[in-house]
Amino acid sequence: MENPGHDPIYRLLLDGPPRSAREIETHVGLSRVTAGQRIKALARAGLIAEGDSLASGGGRPARTWRINPHHRNLIGIDVGEQMARVTLFSLGLDVLDEALLEIDLRADPARTLEALAACAERLATGDRASAPVAGLGIALPAPIDYRQGRVAKPSVMYGWEELDLRALLRSRLKMPVALDNDVNLMCLAEQRLHWPETRHFVFIKAGTGIGCGMITDGQLLRGAFGTSGDIGHIQHSPEPHRLCRCGKQGCIEAHAAGWALARDLQAQGNDCRDAREVMQLYVRGAPECRALVNASSRIIGTVAADLVAMLNPAALVIGGTLSGAGEAMLAGIRERVYQRCLPLATERLQIGSARGGERLGVQGAAILARAQMGAPS
Amino acid sequence: MENPGHDPIYRLLLDGPPRSAREIETHVGLSRVTAGQRIKALARAGLIAEGDSLASGGGRPARTWRINPHHRNLIGIDVGEQMARVTLFSLGLDVLDEALLEIDLRADPARTLEALAACAERLATGDRASAPVAGLGIALPAPIDYRQGRVAKPSVMYGWEELDLRALLRSRLKMPVALDNDVNLMCLAEQRLHWPETRHFVFIKAGTGIGCGMITDGQLLRGAFGTSGDIGHIQHSPEPHRLCRCGKQGCIEAHAAGWALARDLQAQGNDCRDAREVMQLYVRGAPECRALVNASSRIIGTVAADLVAMLNPAALVIGGTLSGAGEAMLAGIRERVYQRCLPLATERLQIGSARGGERLGVQGAAILARAQMGAPS
DNA sequence: ATACTTTTGTAAATAACTTATCATAAGTGG
């Protein structure tokens, strides 16, 4: 059992729920005898362990198998605009250790990258490290060329496009590295951890900016050049249009994103610089802030309605800082979705707030790294 | 070689381009020796045949293998609002025989279904039938519950939801049957036949109604309940809103679809009842028609821009009757897409008209049936 | 408790696949 990541049974259990031997057989396409033998081998090697038994259907109940969460660790990194979170996980995604780094995306990328790598190294070898690290995932606030493992250009991360991020980190840290866009990874974590049965899933992140992740048939949808889910600059905002930070007019971000709400609140004399402070004002009950959030939710709702019409997901989940407004944010979205979409698309659609919290990014990064354990790189 | 559909090599070649032995090995994960043996066995059985040789890269050129197009036939059915097309294909999708049926979707579904089945049976056993029929695919103008193999309710096909279409046809015709939405299947055919290298693909059908099909990573995106691609009732049309046939206001269909253009042209005194007649007027150069088509193309362009922003396809293709307007239809779409989407999403995006013609529906149906040959039903 | 169902374990014979090696075929570039 040199590299368990190559074993199809182990891989199946890595990225999915616990399964019975019978399910494993059908999924990996092995006969009952062979599957049973290999399950036993994996169990003897300590890579997998017994899970709960399933309910009996008139016969002996099937027992399930799951990965041994303590066999390896994972590292997730979530790079934000001013801060990066670096988390050491067990394979079962328990948080073992964590560090927050202040970073500046406009500073020298190589230096920032080295700071992240050094931090990951500290966690990997620190007191809380219970096992070798099997892989590292990074969530970045930029479009990602997923196959190349680097930031797609042009992006907001000036200078980062030049770096072969995956290769650099892999040689620096001696472990497999996987990259993806932060919203994609938040979507992945929310779906895998909180909506495991939902195979058609849309996650809208409403924070400083607005973006979305989409899962169809259980697979993250990445698009041809890594820009899928870039819904912040869709142009359907109400008149009068306002200037967006992308230079165009009419983008929904310019009316509904955290930065735009902060801008408007500042113009009204509030001390409010970013999405987080918008939510603070909101919680304190500032009426002008509530009005803005309500308007924002309806604008986001128009795009949500488009997403539902196009993709026909089974669940639509709102995350990001602004989703802290809870039902208020959902109300506008529900209003627009139910108003604008056909009943067939909405009657079985679930709409809700993200159940995951501020760790969704690192969790998604770790899930990605876990899914790629042992994959050819 | 009882059922060749179970052979992974045969299946690979069924739904893909000709491949060299080397490519086949890697795709199906067999060693060179075994793959070679099985390729030879398939060739001896007449299921596959040699294709062209690839260009040499300094050594002996690799020869490719492709399916034997004459080993089996396929039937595709494209059900429209007033007409159904039933086509007998070879496995290589050459047209062997064809029939057009007048139908009425509002009539008794069982009777219509029987007419289709009888027609399929005639073609399957007729003079032009060169081989046994391996499967039948049907394109229907309704949302399809793909896993159940029936029309999802509620739909425009009143009464059809009650029928277990797949089971009925399978037992009636004694062959595997696959169903899908017509736009999905047009999308599939256009991509597989005319854009085989493009794995992220969006197809907009602008005819009597407006809908789209989406392919990501080479897979048709069907959504949770079969309504994906239902973009006709997205609400972004310009003021003043007009009443849509769905009962809402502001749907793009009510401004940009064939039925809406016909309605407007009629109101202006033209004799114009459907999308086809709109195109006839257009070709004759009627100025009021040209103006309407231009406006329509820009409205479709707004939705196209949303699709591009969300899905980041590598190609966006316009089909359906209205795409007969050619560059005029493309112009408005290009205008909106380039105006509204970020450069990263558009700089490598191809926008064009469908290369396939009026047989796209039946071709897609046949491709679907072919892909499912031997699959568990 | 008894009959029934479904899951799991084991062993032996058979079938399939892989690895390794050698030989041959059919191109390219000089």
Added chain:
DNA sequence: CCACTTATGATAAGTTATTTACAAAAGTAT
């Protein structure tokens, strides 16, 4: 023509998986 490269074919030995058959375990229904 010759050296070099890549593709293909054939064979043997060794490994792994499948099939078949029997038995036991652990539940449910009556």
